[in-house]
Amino acid sequence: MVKVAVNGYGTIGKRVADAVAKQEDMKVLGVTKTKPDFDAVIASKKFDLYAVNEQSLKVFEENGIEVHGTVEDLLKKADIVIDCSPDKVGAENKKIYEKFNIKAIFQGGEKKNVAEISFNSLANYNAAVGKRYVRVVSCNTTALCRLIYTLKENFKIGKIRATILRRVSDPKEDSKGLMNAIMPDPINVPSHHGPDVKTVIPDVDIVTAAFKLPTTLMHVHFLSIEMKEKINPSDVLTVLENEPRILLVSVGKGFTSTAKIIEYAREFRTRYDLFENVVWKESINVDGNDLFITQAVHQEAIVVPENVDAIRAMLNLSSKDESIEKTNKSLGIGKLSIV
């Protein structure tokens, strides 16, 4: 039973902790928080809670929230740590992980050189086997890697041009946003997503552009993929239908926007978490040599299964297929693919 520490219990951390707790070959040894907010109260009821430092420990005690020590106390006992702290804080935390000689998984908000490899379960599981430091790429990059890897395994693909329509902030973030505008982010190409995909799938020709939009639910990607062979949209549909981490939906069934996709997920998933790429069936079109695909990405949830798989790869617990199957089964991935 692998003892997992989750350092940071925010948007990603709370989901990763829940997902790890559902695995039969691992358990959550503890989670860390900085502030005694409502998420800390929930964390302390579900898991052993640790403070990020001595000062934070005092504040938790003053607020009557049970804590079991600091992050250092937790790291001493754990086999591996998943760093779910805010962007760039992970790189700072690495110093402590080195001190405690513990394997660590970082998130996509960190620079690629924080880890030995950038990771996506489908695309390069084996590259993480036995590694000490692994970085799970960001939500958008994860979605791109899954889709591109799946296409690349089945068809001869050429240059990819992708437009990334970004939700401006997560639903809980009520102090920042973009009220009524469209913001190129950045204004020049490529956005970081294209180069980031190449950290996982080096031999792909991709350029991405990204825009921030006044919405919080999901990102949307519009991909144009130059094909090096004649293909039929129905062949692509079949290939995508066979990948459990890709969920196919249809405008014809009422999935007219990201709002409807989330409305559907609210019926079936805690926190309406969608771990899958959500691809619109009708978006799979061919024009000349170009294949077009549009997908929606639930930024809060999509990297969760990859974090779980990264643990198994780094500790050499399972083969790629075994790990993905275990993770999928435990999180219900593959069961929604009926719409």
Next chain:
Amino acid sequence: MVKVAVNGYGTIGKRVADAVAKQEDMKVLGVTKTKPDFDAVIASKKFDLYAVNEQSLKVFEENGIEVHGTVEDLLKKADIVIDCSPDKVGAENKKIYEKFNIKAIFQGGEKKNVAEISFNSLANYNAAVGKRYVRVVSCNTTALCRLIYTLKENFKIGKIRATILRRVSDPKEDSKGLMNAIMPDPINVPSHHGPDVKTVIPDVDIVTAAFKLPTTLMHVHFLSIEMKEKINPSDVLTVLENEPRILLVSVGKGFTSTAKIIEYAREFRTRYDLFENVVWKESINVDGNDLFITQAVHQEAIVVPENVDAIRAMLNLSSKDESIEKTNKSLGIGKLSIV
């Protein structure tokens, strides 16, 4: 002095009427409205107001708004009519225009077969010379035509792939919208914009995809253009700087989003109307054979100069260059190109 009737005084109609009134070779004979709302009061103070039918005429009189008759009374006296009625109503109105044997300009909300030609001043002014029915293409198509024509005249271009990020509704429309989502519109390619560009520039290889977003200010287009020659971004910048109907702005000067572009326009233009394509300088990038350009489009205003030019072409009043220069000068186009 050409006598122009403006049938419909909504978003486009009120702007077109103002623009026609500024030309020295034409005058607004009258405008029409359906309902006695605040726009009708403004219209009646600036122009001779006509009702769209007898019933509407009575309502205006009951509300104490001065009207000079119905649209039929107006058409009898006019040399040309600009139809600015809502989408698809223009095709209905065509029957009256045929009855009164009057030349008519339709807007992009009508199907292309409503008119003999689809029109964009830069791209095909001469095709409208002497014509009886002309359709000025929609805001997005106008912006695409201007940019593509300008590039095509100066460089060897190949396939164009464009992503169109659409504002969901105009600022005044308070009863419809998309609160918090991204809606593919339509989900398959092409959106109507690509084929619509080809009605104006037939020999262009273009495919477009469109998405509706929760914003009202402007559309944004992200274009990827396969070049058939080596080019330098600075050459493209120079070419675009020389076209008055394209306004270049820079993120470096604070134009981080459509909100900032509109904030700037509020200082200089009535109703903050931007008749120009607004291209971000930093967006002009080259990757391999691809040229990338991002532009913002003020959906309420961009087609106004084209409507004015269409009058001159159809009545053979001026050459293309003369008409464009007169329209630009009267509307202040070309004078903002300093950011």
